[in-house]
């Protein structure tokens with residue numbers, strides 16, 4: 368089945384998640400030049416993969432305890448390969464290699480920092496902006512351990528983006544490096560929910576706790592939180608192609624177990640594999656491919672910390688390290704095939720993948736000609752795990768991103784949600800009735816309601832007014848902008864109301880806003 372995707376809307380029986388993607392109709396099958404076909408390691412063929420896919424979701428699940436600690440034990444008992452769990456390198460040749468045991472050791476310390484030093488409790492939200500440094504992975508695992516909800520952001524965010532994310536999420540803790548700390552400081556006063564700021568740097572910045580120093584103070588003794596499978600685990604902001612970025616919440620099981628589809632089937636990883644995924648640490652793709660999918664399979668997560676994408680560095684890295692599996696964006700492959708690949712021999716590389724945008728058939732063809740390897744495409748969204756993809760053993764059709772993933776019933780449907788005949792263009796839908804797949808996001812976290820005050824803020828007592836209001840409302844943004852937005856929690860008392868000209872209650876759901884005057 369070839370999936371053609373057209374527009375975005377919602378309907379009853381399926382959760383429609385397609386975006387305005389025009390998928391080119393492919394004209395011919397890829398010509399085989401040099402061919403290095405590797406048989407799937409984790410499944411026989413597409414049909415049997417779908418048939419045998421069966422994941423039982425337990426009531427309680429925590430990836431750190433139920434997956435990472437299991438690999439740690441296997442490692443200790445000599446039941447896993449000697450590959451590191453995390454293999455990090457940078458442009459200066461510095462390397463960090465952590466076994467699952469070392470990952471456990473450092474992340475337990477960081478978990479103690481979050482809980483003991485920062486007083487963060489289960490369910491509290493942690494906003495993380497770090498580039499591809501090993502500590503990014505530690506924060507991920509430490510949040511799992513403490514049951515705190517991780518909200519990753521990309522280093523490209525502006526002060527306005529950061530402010531919006533912090534206000535919308537109500538994050539209590541921010542973690543970043545010295546490049547972004549000053550930017551966060553410019554908006555911190557507008558984000559009263561923040562109680563802790565952690566800095567990854569050799570330099571001290573006033574008001575920021577030093578992550579490395581704090582980790583040196585605490586023990587590595589930490590008991591992982593016994594989280595429910597459906598409990599909030601992470602919130603990713605979508606990239607905002609079709610509107611404002613949406614706060615997409617995932618549970619411990621939706622990614623922690625759901626991404627088995629990616630790791631076992633699409634990436635076809637085992638504990639013998641070294642997997643390099645180049646995506647930025649702020650997007651859901653990093654949770655997919657740099658955390659959950661490879662570690663579910665016990666594979667080694669490889670990272671090259673490049674300040675910017677450089678084709679020579681990528682090609683050199685692929686030829687100097689035993690990387691078996693490589694995933695990058697179609698744009699990156701386009702750049703790579705323009706370089707002189709013949710200078711390099713990829714000794715271990717056997718499986719290449721791409722996702723995030725359509726790949727041009729010419730790029731696939733060129734890559735195959737130069738390396739002998741196919742590029743397997745994947746399609747998914749922040750809200751999902753892999754929705755569709757080309758899986759090993761499948762014929763690769765230029766212009767098609769493959770077939771539905773196991774775990775999802777994916778169909779091409781019309782506006783009413785009726786399945787369209789083969790070859791007809793429509794929307795892409797995932798069936799959510801009668802059973803909603805557990806590997807879907809939980810909800811869009813919305814700013815449920817807030818009031819907009821139109822008061823005489825120029826009056827001398829505006830500070831007192833804000834203080835007074837703060838005792839009755841959840842959040843008051845700093846007085847830098849009119850009208851001021853305030854999270855509504857209760858009726859406003861007379862002492863306050865006398866100073867306010869107008870109060871509007873605004874309900875904001877993603878994509879729409881309702882407004883009602885509730886005062887004067």
Ligand SMILES: Nc1ncnc2c1ncn2[C@@H]1O[C@H](COP(=O)(O)OP(=O)(O)OP(=O)(O)O)[C@@H](O)[C@H]1O
Nearest residue numbers: 386605606607608609723724725745746747748749
């Ligand atoms: N293989 C692919 N081919 C074409 N497009 C793809 C592919 N993989 C992913 N995409 C695009 O990436 C999108 C998923 O990205 P993401 O979840 O960040 O949200 P977004 O759709 O870009 O933004 P928003 O939901 O905020 O509008 C898909 O909807 C699709 O547009």
